[in-house]
Amino acid sequence: MSTTLEAPSASSATEQFLKQQHKLLINGDWVEAASGKRFDVINPASEDVIATVAEGDSEDVQRAVAAARKAFDTGPWSRTTPSERGKLLWKLGDLLEQHMEEFAEIEALDNGKPKAAALGGDVTLAIDMFRYMAGWATKIEGNTMSLSVPYMPGEEFHSYTLQEPVGVVGQIIPWNFPLLMAAWKLAPALAAGCTIVLKVAEETPMSAIRLGQLIQEVGFPPGVVNIITGYGETAGAALSAHPDVDKIAFTGSTEVGKLIVKAAGETNLKKITLELGGKSPNIILPDADIEQAIPGAANAIFFNHGQCCCAGSRLFVHKKQFDRVVEGISEAASQIRVGPGMHPDTDMGPMVSQIQHNRVCGYLESGLEEGARAVVGGKKTGDRGYFIEPTVLVDTQKDMKVIREEIFGPVVAAVPFDDLDELVDSANDTQYGLAAAVWTRDISLGHKIARRLKAGTVWVNCYNVFDSSLPFGGYKQSGWGREMGYEAIRNYTQTKAVTVHL
Ligand code: NAP
Ligand code: MG
Numbered sequence: 001m002s003t004t005l006e007a008p009s010a011s012s013a014t015e016q017f018l019k020q021q022h023k024l025l026i027n028g029d030w031v032e033a034a035s036g037k038r039f040d041v042i043n044p045a046s047e048d049v050i051a052t053v054a055e056g057d058s059e060d061v062q063r064a065v066a067a068a069r070k071a072f073d074t075g076p077w078s079r080t081t082p083s084e085r086g087k088l089l090w091k092l093g094d095l096l097e098q099h100m101e102e103f104a105e106i107e108a109l110d111n112g113k114p115k116a117a118a119l120g121g122d123v124t125l126a127i128d129m130f131r132y133m134a135g136w137a138t139k140i141e142g143n144t145m146s147l148s149v150p151y152m153p154g155e156e157f158h159s160y161t162l163q164e165p166v167g168v169v170g171q172i173i174p175w176n177f178p179l180l181m182a183a184w185k186l187a188p189a190l191a192a193g194c195t196i197v198l199k200v201a202e203e204t205p206m207s208a209i210r211l212g213q214l215i216q217e218v219g220f221p222p223g224v225v226n227i228i229t230g231y232g233e234t235a236g237a238a239l240s241a242h243p244d245v246d247k248i249a250f251t252g253s254t255e256v257g258k259l260i261v262k263a264a265g266e267t268n269l270k271k272i273t274l275e276l277g278g279k280s281p282n283i284i285l286p287d288a289d290i291e292q293a294i295p296g297a298a299n300a301i302f303f304n305h306g307q308c309c310c311a312g313s314r315l316f317v318h319k320k321q322f323d324r325v326v327e328g329i330s331e332a333a334s335q336i337r338v339g340p341g342m343h344p345d346t347d348m349g350p351m352v353s354q355i356q357h358n359r360v361c362g363y364l365e366s367g368l369e370e371g372a373r374a375v376v377g378g379k380k381t382g383d384r385g386y387f388i389e390p391t392v393l394v395d396t397q398k399d400m401k402v403i404r405e406e407i408f409g410p411v412v413a414a415v416p417f418d419d420l421d422e423l424v425d426s427a428n429d430t431q432y433g434l435a436a437a438v439w440t441r442d443i444s445l446g447h448k449i450a451r452r453l454k455a456g457t458v459w460v461n462c463y464n465v466f467d468s469s470l471p472f473g474g475y476k477q478s479g480w481g482r483e484m485g486y487e488a489i490r491n492y493t494q495t496k497a498v499t500v501h502l
Pocket of ligand 2: 232
């Protein structure tokens with residue numbers, strides 16, 4: 001498919017929304033940035049400006065944190081019952097469901113992903129996340145303990161723990177799943193009773209702004225959710241260094257994750273959870289069902305244009321199957337229709353931005369210069385928009401940048417292996433540990449390898465399976481803490497032990 005194909009226009013609801021004067025959500029009001037500055041939002045398929053948004057910075061972050069603090073300490077939110085919090089979250093899921101098409105179009109125009117993928121993936125999962133966390137709001141429980149206190153013989157105590165909300169939370173999210181990352185962050189924090197300042201990615205602010213409108217409509221009290229559009233170096237850094245923010249939850253690059261840890265260390269030692277990069281191994285064992293593993297491996301890397309922290313970017317294939325798998329995944333790559341996210345025939349959209357496009361092209365050039373070979377793809381495509389050909393690399397070496405570093409694009413390196421122990425060592429030979437997969441008919445062996453892989457998620461005979469109940473996060477430099485599931489709730493609560501002398 002040609003990347004110059006004109007995409008159909010969006011629905012009038014989406015067009016109307018994009019035309020609005022977009023502002024920051026602070027203390028229940030939409031306000032301009034204190035500086036009065038604004039910036040353009042670009043459609044990465046056409047390079048057209050689709051909207052402008054307020055450029056929030058340090059001063060706006062101060063205002064938003066003050067609003068969140070007041071809402072947490074003394075506002076109506078501090079007296080809202082768990083059941084009421086659950087109801088509000090459920091209502092938000094319902095409202096989002098009523099606007100699914102609009103959100104899918106916003107993501108297609110702002111991020112570049114195919115509208116159908118946004119509808120079936122991002123938006124559907126975001127709705128589910130609000131509903132799933134709505135259920136947890138009423139089920140956050142402490143324990144009771146039977147004390148012995150050996151140095152106070154004969155005395156009796158009653159001890160119990162409370163799980164209390166952490167407080168004011170700063171949430172900083174990336175551009176690869178803009179609405180879904182907002183949902184993953186907001187839903188557990190709200191279920192736990194926290195208040196929030198959400199800093200969305202500069203590349204993709206639109207769906208969070210629309211979500212903010214729905215949050216208003218649902219009736220969350222002022223200051224509970226504040227939304228800042230702006231840059232990481234200013235707004236994001238101000239949030240990370242703010243002395244009255246109790247926790248930062250961040251998703252993005254390992255490099256920025258380290259800056260956030262540093263900022264917290266230099267200020268108030270706020271709590272931190274991080275969901276960072278990956279270089280995930282996807283392993284096809286000699287006994288695997290190749291007909292299942294080949295499309296599985298293609299999905300592992302090409303889903304969301306490879307802009308996934310858990311992308312299966314290192315494909316390890318047993319020597320016996322290597323040629324056949326490389327041929328199969330290359331065939332799958334060549335059949336991917338690359339085009340604008342709004343076009344119904346598009347399988348893969350553009351990279352999110354010019355910067356990301358240049359970054360991926362840089363990796364391709366470096367890999368090819370160092371001796372890797374592109375069986376298919378290997379360069380940019382189209383005369384406008386940030387498109388890249390789906391690429392399969394072979395003949396890589398373990399010290400090449402394309403093997404060591406996260407590319408965050410539709411580029412997979414296929415690597416042959418012979419020996420199972422060496423394979424596990426190679427799979428674990430990375431600073432990252434976000435996800436991994438193994439394809440085999442020997443389920444017992446699949447379980448054994450799953451235990452040996454140093455990753456927060458291991459898929460066996462599948463890839464990219466996500467569920468609101470499944471904790472997701474990284475080993476090693478892929479992060480701290482987990483998103484989704486009850487573990488996410490625990491990240492937004494802290495334990496208080498209360499002891500009563502009877
Ligand atoms: P990034 O720079 O880490 O951005 C993620 C978020 O952090 C954005 O909201 C960003 O703001 C903000 N940020 C940037 N600098 C900051 C700072 N000094 N203090 C506080 N917040 C800051 O990631 P990116 O530039 O979007 O992409 C670069 C790489 O990050 C990717 O290639 C990939 O390796 C990784 N990444 C990982 C994920 C994931 O899901 N784990 C998602 C996206 C990207 P801006 O809006 O101004 O950028
Ligand atoms: Mg950036």
